[in-house]
Amino acid sequence: MSSGIREENGQFKVEASLEFCNKTVARQEVLVQKNVSSDIFFYDESGEKEISESPARGKTPVAARTGENRENDYFESYESKLEHSVVVSSERLELSKSIKRELKRVTYLTLKKATGKELPWGMLTGIRPTKIVHEMIEKGHEKSRILEKLTQYFEVSGEKSRLAYNIALVEKPILDKSEKDKVGIYIGIPFCPTRCLYCSFTSNPISRYKDYVTLYLEALSREIEMVGHLLKDLSLKAQTIYMGGGTPTSINSEQLMELLAKTEDVFCDGSLEEFTLEAGRPDSIDGSKLNVVKNSKVTRISINPQSMNKETLNVIGRSHAPEDIIKTFWLAREKGFQNINMDIIAGLPGEDLEMFHNTLDEIEKLNPESLTVHTMSIKRASRLNEYLDDYELGKSELVSGMVDAAREAASKMGMHPYYLYRQKKILGNLENTGYCKPGFECLYNVHIMEEKQTIIALGAGGVTKVVFPEENRIERVFNVKSVEEYVQRVDEMVERKKKLLNQLR
Numbered sequence: 001m002s003s004g005i006r007e008e009n010g011q012f013k014v015e016a017s018l019e020f021c022n023k024t025v026a027r028q029e030v031l032v033q034k035n036v037s038s039d040i041f042f043y044d045e046s047g048e049k050e051i052s053e054s055p056a057r058g059k060t061p062v063a064a065r066t067g068e069n070r071e072n073d074y075f076e077s078y079e080s081k082l083e084h085s086v087v088v089s090s091e092r093l094e095l096s097k098s099i100k101r102e103l104k105r106v107t108y109l110t111l112k113k114a115t116g117k118e119l120p121w122g123m124l125t126g127i128r129p130t131k132i133v134h135e136m137i138e139k140g141h142e143k144s145r146i147l148e149k150l151t152q153y154f155e156v157s158g159e160k161s162r163l164a165y166n167i168a169l170v171e172k173p174i175l176d177k178s179e180k181d182k183v184g185i186y187i188g189i190p191f192c193p194t195r196c197l198y199c200s201f202t203s204n205p206i207s208r209y210k211d212y213v214t215l216y217l218e219a220l221s222r223e224i225e226m227v228g229h230l231l232k233d234l235s236l237k238a239q240t241i242y243m244g245g246g247t248p249t250s251i252n253s254e255q256l257m258e259l260l261a262k263t264e265d266v267f268c269d270g271s272l273e274e275f276t277l278e279a280g281r282p283d284s285i286d287g288s289k290l291n292v293v294k295n296s297k298v299t300r301i302s303i304n305p306q307s308m309n310k311e312t313l314n315v316i317g318r319s320h321a322p323e324d325i326i327k328t329f330w331l332a333r334e335k336g337f338q339n340i341n342m343d344i345i346a347g348l349p350g351e352d353l354e355m356f357h358n359t360l361d362e363i364e365k366l367n368p369e370s371l372t373v374h375t376m377s378i379k380r381a382s383r384l385n386e387y388l389d390d391y392e393l394g395k396s397e398l399v400s401g402m403v404d405a406a407r408e409a410a411s412k413m414g415m416h417p418y419y420l421y422r423q424k425k426i427l428g429n430l431e432n433t434g435y436c437k438p439g440f441e442c443l444y445n446v447h448i449m450e451e452k453q454t455i456i457a458l459g460a461g462g463v464t465k466v467v468f469p470e471e472n473r474i475e476r477v478f479n480v481k482s483v484e485e486y487v488q489r490v491d492e493m494v495e496r497k498k499k500l501l502n503q504l505r
Ligand code: SF4
Pocket: 191, 192, 194, 195, 196, 198, 199, 200, 201, 202, 203, 245, 246, 247, 280, 281
């Protein structure tokens, strides 16, 4: 393995290559700073021909992803997600994976040396670092060996290694209990009161989509019914339901009642263990909607402040005040909700540590059953990404301090971390962590992250993930994102799922 680094026009160019018998078998070039480009070339054993043919999909060029990083933040958000489509055999695939990993490692080490900076998750750029821990546990490795591999090979900090390990231990019994005939159901409601600054979800301001809500709910009801038949045919049962979006409580009480009734009718039988409803925005919830939800089979709701600072809520485009969050939370408690999650974000524009502590203090007073701490990430489809220069985002050190403070606050509330994921362009190269009190782990969240169970997604923008455990294979099928198109093409969305799900027979 060899590597080199050059500085050209204020950018780093890293070249890493792997040689075998004096022949280059793989080479990677990464340009790091304002524009990041990453190309990977695979050669056959002779070192002469580029391997670019996928027997499964015909001629496909070796693919590479490119991304764009903000100036001066080149290392914090360094990402080099390499993809390729060389599928020859599982041994070959393993070899390709190892080569990619080695190239990534040498690139990381070269950058670390050149800049003197280290990242909390080291060379790991994937979304699900806990998967590595699960794989090692399955192979029978001891805790010490797993932590050693994370810190010594992947260059993950000791603290993040322990976090990933501890979370994997909490997740394991949930994953082990997962039965072959159980699936998760996701139902998306793509409407919100307003669109948040950082949002990249399928979400439309409900006031502008008034005319479409009824049509959308009719189409969704049709999809629910058809997917219900599909599950029966395949002898599959829903273990969990997650109704998100968007904000499902944006629709009115009658619409919500009908939707919940239809969902229960089709998917809720003795097998259902959990039903989450995102009541995310306090400006979408009132007493009558909470009554509807309380009288349904929903077992867990989410009321998401994101921040308890009025100025920040204004900046991020949420049309509610911190007092509305507090009022809604206590109203939900009054109505008898005993499993409430709250989401917050570390690193929101303009927030300092004191403001973040204020959010944590307010949440501690409310004392929910679970707290999800997201780290701000710059999503491609968000308004924030479009107007990035207009906002002051937290530097790595500050955001890292916020994440630490959240961990301490969660621990004070008697919570432990139970799931974790990372995102592209996440500030400080950090992570999102779900904390909960014992027994309040959200099963759906664990399953969606660890990808051991099939998740069937309904509604605009839904992504169905079918897991074929014997083949160690995951296939995805997408619903269209646009509400208008979804309404017109709902039958086609079901057909797509049917084709893929039939392979489970
Ligand atoms: S509440 Fe959630 S889904 Fe709705 S706009 Fe905000 S981030 Fe997007």
